[in-house]
Amino acid sequence: MLTADASQAAAWRSLRQEVLDGDPATRAAKLHERAQATRRSILKMISDAGQGHIGGDFSVTDILTVLFDAVMDVDPEDPRKEDRDHFILSKGHCAGALYSTLAHTGFFPVSELDTFMAPLSALNGHPNRVKVPGVETNTGPLGHGLPVAVGTAIGAKLLKSGSRVFVVTGDGEMQEGSNWEALMSASHQKLDNLTVIVDRNRLQQGARTEETNGLDPLDARLAAFGMEVRVVDGHNYNDLIEAMSPSTTGSPVAVIANTIKGKGVSFIEDRVEWHHKVPSKEQTLQAFQELS
Amino acid sequence: MTTTTVLTDAPTFDNRQDFADELIALARTNDKVVAVCNDSVGSSNLTKFRDEFPDRLINVGIAEQNMVGVGAGLANAGLIPFVCAAGPFLTGRSLEQIKADVAYSQHNVILCGMSPGMAYGELGPTHHSVEDFSWLRALPGLDIVVPADGAQTRAAVRNAVADPRPTYIRVGRFKVPHVSEDNVGLERGKFVVAREGSDLTIIATGTEVSRALWAAASLAAEGVSARVLNAAYLSPLDEDAIKDAARQTGAIITAEEANVAGGLGAAVASVVGQLEDGARVPMRILGLKHFAPTGSTAFLLDHFGLTADHISAAAREVLHRD
Ligand SMILES: Cc1ncc(C[n+]2csc(CCOP(=O)(O)OP(=O)(O)O)c2C)c(N)n1
Ligand SMILES: [Mg+2]
Numbered sequence: 001m002l003t004a005d006a007s008q009a010a011a012w013r014s015l016r017q018e019v020l021d022g023d024p025a026t027r028a029a030k031l032h033e034r035a036q037a038t039r040r041s042i043l044k045m046i047s048d049a050g051q052g053h054i055g056g057d058f059s060v061t062d063i064l065t066v067l068f069d070a071v072m073d074v075d076p077e078d079p080r081k082e083d084r085d086h087f088i089l090s091k092g093h094c095a096g097a098l099y100s101t102l103a104h105t106g107f108f109p110v111s112e113l114d115t116f117m118a119p120l121s122a123l124n125g126h127p128n129r130v131k132v133p134g135v136e137t138n139t140g141p142l143g144h145g146l147p148v149a150v151g152t153a154i155g156a157k158l159l160k161s162g163s164r165v166f167v168v169t170g171d172g173e174m175q176e177g178s179n180w181e182a183l184m185s186a187s188h189q190k191l192d193n194l195t196v197i198v199d200r201n202r203l204q205q206g207a208r209t210e211e212t213n214g215l216d217p218l219d220a221r222l223a224a225f226g227m228e229v230r231v232v233d234g235h236n237y238n239d240l241i242e243a244m245s246p247s248t249t250g251s252p253v254a255v256i257a258n259t260i261k262g263k264g265v266s267f268i269e270d271r272v273e274w275h276h277k278v279p280s281k282e283q284t285l286q287a288f289q290e291l292s
Numbered sequence: 293m294t295t296t297t298v299l300t301d302a303p304t305f306d307n308r309q310d311f312a313d314e315l316i317a318l319a320r321t322n323d324k325v326v327a328v329c330n331d332s333v334g335s336s337n338l339t340k341f342r343d344e345f346p347d348r349l350i351n352v353g354i355a356e357q358n359m360v361g362v363g364a365g366l367a368n369a370g371l372i373p374f375v376c377a378a379g380p381f382l383t384g385r386s387l388e389q390i391k392a393d394v395a396y397s398q399h400n401v402i403l404c405g406m407s408p409g410m411a412y413g414e415l416g417p418t419h420h421s422v423e424d425f426s427w428l429r430a431l432p433g434l435d436i437v438v439p440a441d442g443a444q445t446r447a448a449v450r451n452a453v454a455d456p457r458p459t460y461i462r463v464g465r466f467k468v469p470h471v472s473e474d475n476v477g478l479e480r481g482k483f484v485v486a487r488e489g490s491d492l493t494i495i496a497t498g499t500e501v502s503r504a505l506w507a508a509a510s511l512a513a514e515g516v517s518a519r520v521l522n523a524a525y526l527s528p529l530d531e532d533a534i535k536d537a538a539r540q541t542g543a544i545i546t547a548e549e550a551n552v553a554g555g556l557g558a559a560v561a562s563v564v565g566q567l568e569d570g571a572r573v574p575m576r577i578l579g580l581k582h583f584a585p586t587g588s589t590a591f592l593l594d595h596f597g598l599t600a601d602h603i604s605a606a607a608r609e610v611l612h613r614d
Contacts, residue, residue, distance in 0.1 A: 049414070051414060051415075092418070117414040117586060118586065119585075119586060119587040119588070119591050120585050120586055120587065121586045122586075123586070124414065124415075124416040124586045125412075125414045125415035125416050125419070125586075126415060126416050126418050126419065128416070138418065139418070140415070140416065140418030140419060141380065141381060141384070141385060141418050142354050143354070172331060172353070172354050173354060175331075175352075175353035175354040175355045176354055176355055176356075177355060177357060177358065204331050204353070204354065205331045205332070205334070205335070205354075206331050206332065206333045206334050206351075207331075207333075209353075212331055212351060212353045213351075213352060213353025213354075213355065
């Protein structure tokens with residue numbers, strides 16, 4: 001198991017305070033700076049490892065940044081404290097984005113990111129809670145995170161811990177039936193402490209979602225399953241923060257975050273082949289410039 | 293006498309190419325052949341199939357339980373469905389559909405576990421398909437075919453179309469050398485004798501077959517005569533070949549890119565253990581015993597003791613020649 005980096009955690013705490021204290025413009029600027037730094041780490045990790053899922057990493061980066069830097073109550077130095085807020089990345093193929101976010105939060109040293117997918121590294125291609133603090137459950141097979149989030153939310157209610165539970169799924173991932181079983185129980189159980197965020201980038205592995213197995217009207221479908229639905233620009237920091245606010249109806253919240261797969265790099269954005277393509281040396285340089 | 297020689301620097305190939313080419317060739321002459329997949333057109337090598345037969349590729353999206361159920365329905369309607377998905381999601385996610393809708397219902401679905409074993413290397417245990425032998429061997433009425441190279445992969449596809457029955461085929465992606473002739477056939481329920489030998493028998497499957505042949509060649513140089521059996525079918529199991537190996541040679545080693553709990557080695561051991569006194573030979577079972585750490589496929593095969601050197605070492609140990 002990796003261990004926390006105290007100085008990184010301290011830096012994250014003061015940044016988080018500045019974000020929370022800042023006016024909306026300052027807040028957005030600080031979060032953008034953080035998110036771009038996270039994207040640059042991801043780029044380096046994937047470029048060095050020669051593997052990874054850059055498109056989905058970049059579409060979810062702003063969401064992760066907002067959750068960790070402005071919304072959730074977590075302690076990188078006590079990653080399993082019982083009353084923490086829980087975050088589950090159900091689209092586990094975007095482990096690179098999660099690792100980078102966790103490292104910048106201080107759960108483990110940023111230098112560890114250099115081992116991404118190297119032999120015997122804790123940082124596998126998909127996240128492993130046995131080795132990486134801040135990871136709540138092992139994901140990779142799509143359609144697992146949401147049921148585990150539902151159980152975690154029920155548990156938090158039983159323990160009266162006040163914990164909130166956040167889970168991010170891919171939009172293609174919502175084709176898995178397990179998610180809809182979980183949504184049914186979430187609304188049946190009135191889990192107002194649960195927020196499901198769908199990274200709605202409209203692309204899956206091999207094609208656009210609507211050309212494969214269409215999800216629309218996703219808002220109406222989620223509402224029909226009893227969710228309090230919020231549709232938001234998944235790259236607008238202040239709107240995302242607002243969308244993460246607690247349930248107002250007593251029902252679990254579903255946030256449809258409209259995102260761009262590959263967000264931040266012109267030649268990666270909204271292109272299906274960048275689901276798991278790896279940038280060449282020149283492309284990596286260009287991407288670095290665009291993210292700086 | 294059969295002696296398959298595979299040079300250690302022989303060129304290596306991804307079996308998915310042969311799989312796709314054979315499937316397309318058969319689809320041209322048999323319009324009952326259809327393919328089903330889970331957002332895996334590219335990773336299942338079905339792009340050309342889709343281009344040529346757009347109506348005969350059913351991509352259900354990321355929904356494997358539905359995918360196997362749909363496959364059973366297609367078979368029920370009279371088609372020959374090849375259901376293609378990465379091994380772990382095909383077998384793990386849809387295990388109950390495979391049990392009830394395919395094996396128990398005897399719908400003639402051809403389940404194609406793409407990139408099985410640890411082909412996905414660094415993507416880790418969620419993406420490794422190393423439990424498939426254990427899970428699927430427990431299902432009566434389901435054939436399990438593990439081709440060791442491209443030609444055998446083609447043979448498995450041909451068998452499935454010529455005589456459709458509930459079948460699981462491992463379609464390898466980790467590159468392996470050729471261990472058989474072009475156009476080789478596979479006889480249902482039979483191991484392939486890859487090399488004759490009398491001191492001990494190595495029973496290997498899939499990616500381990502070429503490694504077993506390399507081990508046998510180096511053992512021969514030490515004066516040890518190793519028989520190599522290619523377990524191309526795990527179900528039905530070639531019990532006769534196993535019994536002959538035990539009665540005619542002094543020990544059995546099995547090698548599989550799979551978990552040893554319930555896999556090839558366990559299948560062989562359950563036959564050997566029930567033989568008459570004097571025929572029960574010592575065994576070594578090589579395979580996985582825990583979830584893989586991070587690493588490439590080649591790294592992990594070494595990590596788990598599945599190289600030719602490990603096989604030779606096990607042979608020396610079991611024959612007390614170390
Ligand atoms: C059960 C399962 N089936 C298939 C896959 C292979 N797979 C990995 S990522 C992916 C596409 C996911 O698309 P989406 O959920 O939209 O994620 P994103 O666009 O954010 O990358 C697929 C099919 C998997 N990981 N798990
Ligand atoms: Mg998507």
